[in-house]
Amino acid sequence: MESSEDTSALIRPEGRLRILLTHLVPGKDRGEKLDFIRNITCQHLWKRDFDWTQERCYPHNDLFGLADRECFFLIHHFGHDHAAQDEDILVPLLWFQWTGESLIQSFEAPPPNMQRELQKWPFTWEGRKWHRIPKEPDGTYSPMNYRNLIRSYLRLGVPVSEDQIKFVREYPEHARWLKDHLEEHLWLMLEPYCDLGSDVENSNLDALSQGQ
Secondary structure (H helix, E strand, O other): OOOOOOOOOOOOOOOOEEEEEEEOOOOOOHHHHHHHHHHHHHHHHHOOOOOOOOEEEEEEOOOOOOOOOOEEEEEEEOOOOOOOOOOOOOOOEEEEEEOOOOEEEEOOOOOHHHHHHHOOOOOOOOOOOOOOOOOOOOOOOOHHHHHHHHHHHHHHOOOOOHHHHHHHHHOHHHHHHHHHHOOHHHHHHHHHHOOOHHHHHHHHHHHHHHHO
């Protein structure tokens, strides 16, 4: 869907641009949600889909596995010129909100928390350096780090993988941790692959003994 708003007077399609979007994203899965917001933005401004040779996209708070979470997307439009941007030159920022039917431009300044977040994202083709969870010398993740990855992936709306299934079967103690630290609907995605029968039984016995 496209907004009927005319943006031709607001930007030059060839100019460099920062685009901030806030919205609840439609779509069945993570990939569909990401494609939707990238493409609807570029269709709105340039009458084409998102182009990885011209744009970069950075999601924030994109916890698609959780209900009713407002997500933020920053799209950097470079065109085909990827040269470093002079820090003294201000790149225009457009702020849009997805209403569920169309993109609506907001002419107010973004809220302070988003302005602070924007300062962390330099306008460079290489983008921001991401924090990576450290790996062990053999190139694998420690069990504690991997369980944190599983929790993060599920909250991001990434489907359960074969490696994750193998992990929760091999490490019931970490599956138990995930049970205690995941939202109930996300834990239900992992539960069929876990064998915590004895743990549940012991927990029930503990509860009974504490109630006496």
